[in-house]
Amino acid sequence: MTLRFNGRGRATGLKNKVNPSLRFRRQNFQAKIETQKMKNSAKRYHSGGSFGIFTPVGLAAALGGLILVVVCSWFFVFSAKFLVNQAAIEGGTTLTAEQIDKIFYNLQDKRIFFIIPGNHYLFLDAKDISAEAQKLYPHIEAATNFQKDFPNKVVFGLAEKKYAFVLIGNDGRHYLVDAGGIVLGALRTAAPEGLIYLKTAEPSGSLLPGAKVLNEAFLGFAEKIKELWPAAWQFKPVSMEIYSEKEAGEHRIFTSEGWFIKTERGDNPENLIQNLSLILQDEIKTDEVRQNLAYIDLRLSNRAFYCSKGQACSR
Template sequence: SDWLWKIYFCLWKKLLIKIFFLKMRKKQSRVIKTKKNSHSEYHRKGSSLFYKVMFYLLFFPFLFYLFYAIFFSEFLTINTIKINGNSTIAEEIIKEKTQKEISGEYFFGNRKNNLFLVSGKKIEGNISSAIRKIKTVHITKKFPHSLIVEIEERGIFLAVCVLNKENCYLLDGTGEAFDVFSPNSQTSFPILYSNFEEKIGLGESVLDRKYMEKIIILQKKLKENSAFESEYLLETPSFISQDVRVKTKEGWRIFFNFDTDLEKQFQKLKLILEKEIPLDKRKNLEYIDLRIENKVFYKFF
């Protein structure tokens, strides 16, 4: 096919140059109609007609070949799919979803893996809906045989679980549930358990941004605390409640409230542990309640 393209290109080049010079000569010449000049004009008209005929003889085969090359030959067949931007999502999963969209035929043997015919927007939409961990996806066509899939993964902000701890989901920075989660796995992000039976579905908004930011601040302050060690596990009566409970590794719990200042709550906690509940008394401690402003409640078994 390469030699055909070269022949066509060479013929087209020569033909277009000839037609161009003929037109220029016709515009510039102002000839008196003598017998000799009439013969010259006739000769030019004959040459012009010849080149016009040659133009159309080459033009239509060229169109046919171009049509075949674009729609039916392997000239624009996609044989390379490159994935960029993935870190936790396996490249094979994204390639599989992309390959699924370009497999098969449209009509008369016209294959879907044609770079000219393939719809990047359709592939983007199908990948986004099939792989919830992907935040954004962009398809770029690279001539003549490649698709480049650029993705941005959702960042895990925290996880939420409902009642029996079997229905758990990962939330991104907007509070949207984008993937299921196993609470048995080791994590570096907080897990919030609701004691109320709430229905959560993928794609739903579970928590607002401000609430999640307070969770992260709470986790950070717990890490900075040296008086005790806490688990990443947090509990709340429901996802609309401002009450959050933290379980320490010693077994006792701390009750926080997001409607009051967290910094002041930690100051109260530090004072009560230093002055009234030293380390030797904590083995019988059930909880410390910091929810009411300027007051602290605690209970032993």
């Protein structure tokens, strides 16, 4: 290594350097670093840390929220496009098209979260249809095989309870009853054809769904009479009454021609039909006589009576 010396005897290739560790600890340099940190922090705060409503970012966010509210309102509340107004019923049902429409009209009148119609495509399900159908038509058991077809159609089946009779309460209201005497609910529409009406002295307040109001023996008797009734007879049984409160054990079977049959409780249905056939053949031979009947009394085992309208016995 070659060194040069100046006139004072010092080496000229070397500078009078300061140790780095000492230079960075100087007070004025540390002050500059702190000042720059504060400037950088303030810049970050104003550029990205938060925003006001009147800043470009704030206005964009507010506009986006407004658009979201409008879209949701249109989808859930104002647009009828997503309200279910088409229904395909799989299998058979006793309900008419008007009765099925009534289910969906009622659902539409209901509100989800106070504003969304109850028949909205997004929220409607099988439970909603089942509940509304059961309320309107007690013989409906449930909606089954429920499917949705976007945007406003549903496909489902209707399982129906096996009702057997129409029960008439003491105030004239009608109720559907199954073969076991269990009340299925009030009848608000015309009953299906072929059902026998049963009259009872039970107050309507006790005829609640699930209540058992008639004994199975009487129901079995009524069902058997309907089953054995000859198809060739022009008149049909339309209603039966229990008259135990007037005459012990008496039943009355009313026909479509207006006259009725008196029978004892516990009578055998086969014997009753046979005895009725005999008196019609032997005593009541013409349609005119039969249609003028008030009643036929078959309560005695060895004798039958009949009474025509206008006679003292008919009063």
